[in-house]
Amino acid sequence: MTTPIADALAPSRARLTPARLIAAVALGGAATIGGALFIEHVLGVKPCELCLVQRIPYYAGVPLAVVAAWAAARRPRHLLTAALIASVALVFLVAAALGGYHAGVEWGLWAGPSDCTGPVTKPAAMGDFLKQLQTTKVIRCDEVAMRIFGLSLAAWNFVIAGGLALVAGYAAWRTRAR
Template identity: 30%
Template sequence: MILDWFTTAPRRILALMCLACIGLLAFGLYLQHVVGLEPCPMCIVQRYALVLVAVFTGLACARGSKGWITSWSVLALLASGFGAFTAARQSWLQWYPPEFAMCGRDFYGMIENYSISRAIPMIFRGSGDCAAVDWTFLGGSIANWSFVCFVGFALLLLVLLARSRRYVAD
C-alpha cells in the first residue's frame, strides 16, 4: 500500500522530502544561532548537500512529466550520496579522532585562500572542530543523524526511481 504512493503520487513524496530538508536546515540554523553551536567545515558541506537535495526535489515536484521527475530525482540522489559520504567521514573522525586535534581554518577561509583542488582535501581531512561532539540525541551526534537522514533520502529516491516505470500523474 505504501509503495503504491511512489507510483501514484511521486510529486507529493518529492514535496515532502523538500519540506523535510527545509526543516532540517531550519533546525541546523536553530542550533547555530540559538544554541550557539558553530558549524565545522564538514557541517557546512553537509548543509550545502541538504540545500541541493531540497532544490532538486523541489524542482522535481514542480512538473508532472516523467522525464522531469526522473532527471531531478537522479540529481537529488547524487546530492544525497555526497551528503551521506561527508556525514560518514565526519562520524568516522568523531569515533577515531586524530592524535593531534588542531583547529584548522574555517570553511570560507579555506575556499578564499586556496585553490579548490587544495581546499577540498583540507575540508575532508577534518580538524579538531570536525571531531568534536557538541550535541547528541539518543546517543548520536549531528553527523550520525545527518548520515541517517541522507541515507533515508537516498533510499526514498531509489524506490521512487525504481517504481517510476509505472508512473501515473497525480
C-alpha cells in the same frame, strides 16, 4: 465493493506517487537544514568546517527536490522527471557520505582535515600566541559538539540524508516503473 472512506483509509501504493515522495524529501531536507540552523543560531552550538560542508548538499538538494516534485506532478512518466528525481537521490547520497565521513572522524576511525582536527600547534613566541588567539577560533571536527539520543549531529546527518536518498531513489524507480 468499497466506499470512498475505506479507499481513503486503506494503505495504497498508488498514494505513494513520485510527486508526493519527492515533496516529502524536499520537506525533510528543509526541516533538517532548518534544524541545523536552529541549533547554530538559537542554541549557540557552533559548527565546525565539516559541519558547514555537510550543509551544501541540502542547499542544492531541497530546491532541486521542489523542482522535481513540480515536474513529477505535471509529467510523472517523463524521462526528465526521472532524471531530476534521481539527481535528488544522488545529492542526498553525497550528503549521507559526508555525514558518515564526519562521524568517522569524530569516532577516530580515520583522520579528518588538518585545519580542524589534530593537536593544536605551539606558537614560536608569546606574541605569536596572542596573535593566534585574536585571529583564530577553530571549532574542532573530531570532537562532538552535541549528541541527540547518543548520536552526534554528523551521525544523524548520515541517517537522515541516507533516508532521504532512499526515498528519492524509490521515487525515481516508481517514475520509471509505472
